[in-house]
Amino acid sequence: MPKVTIDDVAELAGVSIKTVSRVVNQEPNVREATRAKVEAAIAKLNYQPNKAARNLASHHSHLIGLIYDDPAYYEIPSAGYVIRMQQGVLSACHASNYELLIHPCQYRKKDIGKEIKTLIEQVRPDGIVLAAPLSNMPRIVRAIEATGTPLVRLSPGAANGKQLSVVTNDREISAEMTRYLASLGHTKIAFITGHPSAKAVGNRYLGYRDGLEQSSLKFSERLVAAGDNSIGSGEECALQLLEGKDRPTAIFAANDDMAAGVIRVADRLGIKVPDELSVAGFDDIALARQVYPALTTINQPLSAMAEHAAVALIASIRNKRPLLGTEIVPATLQIRESTGPAPD
Amino acid sequence: MPKVTIDDVAELAGVSIKTVSRVVNQEPNVREATRAKVEAAIAKLNYQPNKAARNLASHHSHLIGLIYDDPAYYEIPSAGYVIRMQQGVLSACHASNYELLIHPCQYRKKDIGKEIKTLIEQVRPDGIVLAAPLSNMPRIVRAIEATGTPLVRLSPGAANGKQLSVVTNDREISAEMTRYLASLGHTKIAFITGHPSAKAVGNRYLGYRDGLEQSSLKFSERLVAAGDNSIGSGEECALQLLEGKDRPTAIFAANDDMAAGVIRVADRLGIKVPDELSVAGFDDIALARQVYPALTTINQPLSAMAEHAAVALIASIRNKRPLLGTEIVPATLQIRESTGPAPD
DNA sequence: GTGAAAGCGCTAACAC
DNA sequence: GTGTTAGCGCTTTCAC
Numbered sequence: 107m108p109k110v111t112i113d114d115v116a117e118l119a120g121v122s123i124k125t126v127s128r129v130v131n132q133e134p135n136v137r138e139a140t141r142a143k144v145e146a147a148i149a150k151l152n153y154q155p156n157k158a159a160r161n162l163a164s165h166h167s168h169l170i171g172l173i174y175d176d177p178a179y180y181e182i183p184s185a186g187y188v189i190r191m192q193q194g195v196l197s198a199c200h201a202s203n204y205e206l207l208i209h210p211c212q213y214r215k216k217d218i219g220k221e222i223k224t225l226i227e228q229v230r231p232d233g234i235v236l237a238a239p240l241s242n243m244p245r246i247v248r249a250i251e252a253t254g255t256p257l258v259r260l261s262p263g264a265a266n267g268k269q270l271s272v273v274t275n276d277r278e279i280s281a282e283m284t285r286y287l288a289s290l291g292h293t294k295i296a297f298i299t300g301h302p303s304a305k306a307v308g309n310r311y312l313g314y315r316d317g318l319e320q321s322s323l324k325f326s327e328r329l330v331a332a333g334d335n336s337i338g339s340g341e342e343c344a345l346q347l348l349e350g351k352d353r354p355t356a357i358f359a360a361n362d363d364m365a366a367g368v369i370r371v372a373d374r375l376g377i378k379v380p381d382e383l384s385v386a387g388f389d390d391i392a393l394a395r396q397v398y399p400a401l402t403t404i405n406q407p408l409s410a411m412a413e414h415a416a417v418a419l420i421a422s423i424r425n426k427r428p429l430l431g432t433e434i435v436p437a438t439l440q441i442r443e444s445t446g447p448a449p450d
Numbered sequence: 451m452p453k454v455t456i457d458d459v460a461e462l463a464g465v466s467i468k469t470v471s472r473v474v475n476q477e478p479n480v481r482e483a484t485r486a487k488v489e490a491a492i493a494k495l496n497y498q499p500n501k502a503a504r505n506l507a508s509h510h511s512h513l514i515g516l517i518y519d520d521p522a523y524y525e526i527p528s529a530g531y532v533i534r535m536q537q538g539v540l541s542a543c544h545a546s547n548y549e550l551l552i553h554p555c556q557y558r559k560k561d562i563g564k565e566i567k568t569l570i571e572q573v574r575p576d577g578i579v580l581a582a583p584l585s586n587m588p589r590i591v592r593a594i595e596a597t598g599t600p601l602v603r604l605s606p607g608a609a610n611g612k613q614l615s616v617v618t619n620d621r622e623i624s625a626e627m628t629r630y631l632a633s634l635g636h637t638k639i640a641f642i643t644g645h646p647s648a649k650a651v652g653n654r655y656l657g658y659r660d661g662l663e664q665s666s667l668k669f670s671e672r673l674v675a676a677g678d679n680s681i682g683s684g685e686e687c688a689l690q691l692l693e694g695k696d697r698p699t700a701i702f703a704a705n706d707d708m709a710a711g712v713i714r715v716a717d718r719l720g721i722k723v724p725d726e727l728s729v730a731g732f733d734d735i736a737l738a739r740q741v742y743p744a745l746t747t748i749n750q751p752l753s754a755m756a757e758h759a760a761v762a763l764i765a766s767i768r769n770k771r772p773l774l775g776t777e778i779v780p781a782t783l784q785i786r787e788s789t790g791p792a793p794d
Numbered sequence: 795g796t797g798a799a800a801g802c803g804c805t806a807a808c809a810c
Numbered sequence: 811g812t813g814t815t816a817g818c819g820c821t822t823t824c825a826c
Contacts, residue, residue, distance in 0.1 A: 111818095111820085112819065112820065113819080121796080121797085122796065122798080123797090123819090123820080123821095124798080124821085124822095125795085125796060125797075127820070127821065130820095135795055135796080136795070136796085137796090140795080154568065154571035154572050155572065155819085155820075156506075156572075156818085156819055156820070157511075157572050157820095158505035158506040158511065158818080158819080158820090159506050159802090159818065159819035159820035159821085160819080160821075161501075161505075161506075161802095161820090162503050162802050162803065162804085162819080162820070162821090163801080163802055163819075163820045163822075164820075164821055165802075165821095167501075169551075176537075177533060185529040185530045185532075185533040186529045188529075188533055189521060189529040189532055189533065192552065192554075193520075196552075196554065205569075205573055206552060207549055207551055208536065208540075208552055210537070210540065224498065225549075228499065228501050229501055229549055230500070230501065230502065337740065366740075370742070392529070393740070455804085456803065457803085465813085466813045466814080467804080467805095467813090468806095468812070468813060469811085469812060471805060472811095472812085474804095475805085478811095479811055479812080480811070480812085481811060481812090484811080484812085499803085499804075500802085500804070501804095502802080502803080502804090503802065503804040503818090504803080504804055504805075505804090505818090506802085506803080506805090506818045506819065507803075507805040507806075507818055508804075508805055508806085508818085509818075
């Protein structure tokens with residue numbers, strides 16, 4: 107590997123290094139003929155600009171940092187989430203010649219703010235994508251803010267102030283799912299809430315209420331059970347909902363794991379899904395396709411959200427314009443086999 | 451954010467910048483008192499060395515690249531694998547002050563070799579961890595070799611020549627699982643093979659044969675079915691194995707997905723697991739804990755392998771010694787509920 | 795349009 | 811043990 111530098115290219119092309127730099131960086135003010143000469147020299151020498159030198163001189167690293175909560179490896183949903191986020195961000199990065207640095211971290215650590223600050227100050231990524239739930243934690247957001255690095259928050263429950271937040275329409279799409287169930291003739295539609303700490307999950311409940319109202323169905327506390335996002339809690343809630351008299355004909359769970367728990371319990375109780383009970387989830391994790399019957403759910407557009415976030419981030423780095431406001435990437439219903447017409 | 455440089459620290463500590471550099475890089479030849487002074491100055495100014503400058507001057511990027519096959523986001527096992535690999539490499543990186551750059555790629559692309567070369571030459575990671583199946587592809591290995599960047603191959607089917615390969619003991623642990631089943635009294639132990647292209651999976655079959663022999667059980671072709679790693683193929687193989695007369699009392703599948711398929715079919719056929727049929731898998735993916743009954747399987751130590759690979763890589767970068775040979779990170783049995791004593 | 799000179803902030807080599 | 815001097819390979823600034 108011969109180390110080809112900008113000087114070699116300049117010499118071969120018969121121009122100054124500054125001109126080569128202009129061509130490489132696609133700057134204006136280069137005559138077409140000159141540009142062609144330089145490009146030929148670059149191709150011939152197989153010149154690759156040295157990033158470290160570039161970074162040092164330009165104060166840009168061409169690196170985007172993706173910071174997220176370190177998933178326990180054995181948690182499927184987390185793995186899927188993380189991979190999808192990474193893919194979204196990566197596709198934006200590669201389209202713009204940025205590379206991606208990942209930094210999973212444990213927010214429970216005391217000095218997490220400092221850890222992130224050190225990371226940023228040493229590596230100097232040009233921008234940060236911060237994923238939920240970290241994106242909802244003031245001390246983490248503040249730590250990043252303090253470094254002055256452009257920041258986009260991914261899917262925070264509550265969008266606020268000083269950065270761009272990319273969210274999805276949890277509430278509206280949950281209402282849509284509820285209306286869909288109502289349109290199948292269900293009148294007793296139950297809901298299983300998720301872990302109270304997740305704001306986004308709370309919005310799903312509000313959407314359920316909206317959907318009932320929009321379908322002129324009356325709300326009943328009896329039809330709501332409180333889960334904690336785990337399969338096990340889905341099972342418990344299902345038992346509670348299905349064992350009373352006057353049982354629901356449809357159950358909408360705030361996430362897929364709990365919905366899978368419902369299917370499991372229905373199976374155990376001999377209740378046929380979807381003939382006697384429709385079940386819907388939220389997130390469209392891989393498990394949704396693997397349970398039997400395959401789960402009707404809501405596709406959380408994580409990859410699209412992440413890509414959107416990174417695209418906006420990179421654009422803002424280039425314009426030097428600050429990022430503000432909230433952008434919504436809509437989710438969509440994934441109708442599969444676990445929902446069907448209400449029984450007579 | 452005041453930009454604190456090495457000069458500021460040197461001035462405050464009353465030493466030369468070289469001494470500061472020595473302290474920062476933990477080099478020898480600094481008197482304890484001097485070191486303390488410098489460290490105090492660093493702390494006081496909250497000095498963070500600028501990586502770009504460091505990289506440029508030292509020809510080290512303090513970046514490790516992890517290159518792997520781009521997983522389809524909807525494939526659970528892939529997501530789990532990728533996350534576990536990342537975690538292993540990350541923990542080694544962070545322990546040694548390296549950051550991780552990830553580069554999933556599609557090996558089917560024609561110019562993948564060039565893509566990787568460009569990545570390496572521009573970013574100049576100090577080392578590369580190359581994951582299976584890419585680690586088994588000569589053109590990819592050669593592309594990286596051509597750049598002269600230290601390389602560790604993760605879990606390649608066949609270890610060879612010029613780099614370090616980190617593998618697991620697929621064959622031996624498969625023999626152990628087979629012996630375990632035999633020790634439960636099973637004499638008709640069936641095996642479901644995986645996709646023939648995956649070398650590692652072929653070793654599992656060899657291990658099964660070893661285990662039979664070591665348990666003095668005779669091998670029968672009737673007890674082997676050919677799957678392709680998917681749940682569906684596990685179901686087909688299970689049907690084939692369980693519908694004949696003289697059916698096996700234990701089925702060992704070359705991966706967890708196929709084992710999950712077996713459980714599904716057993717359920718459908720009314721065969722109780724583990725009372726009438728023991729089922730074992732391989733990989734210990736999250737699904738293994740989610741099926742009912744929870745799957746006895748073999749924990750593929752992916753995270754440990756990745757960490758081991760990265761540790762070796764970083765050590766070799768520091769010593770400037772080449773990486774050679776093969777290192778084995780052993781897998782372990784995960785006994786859960788899907789296996790039990792053979793029926794009478 | 796193009797080029798010359800001056801750094802970016804650090805480490806390497808060598809002197810003291 | 812410690813300091814001095816040169817770069818690393820680019821981009822920036824400003825002159826032409």
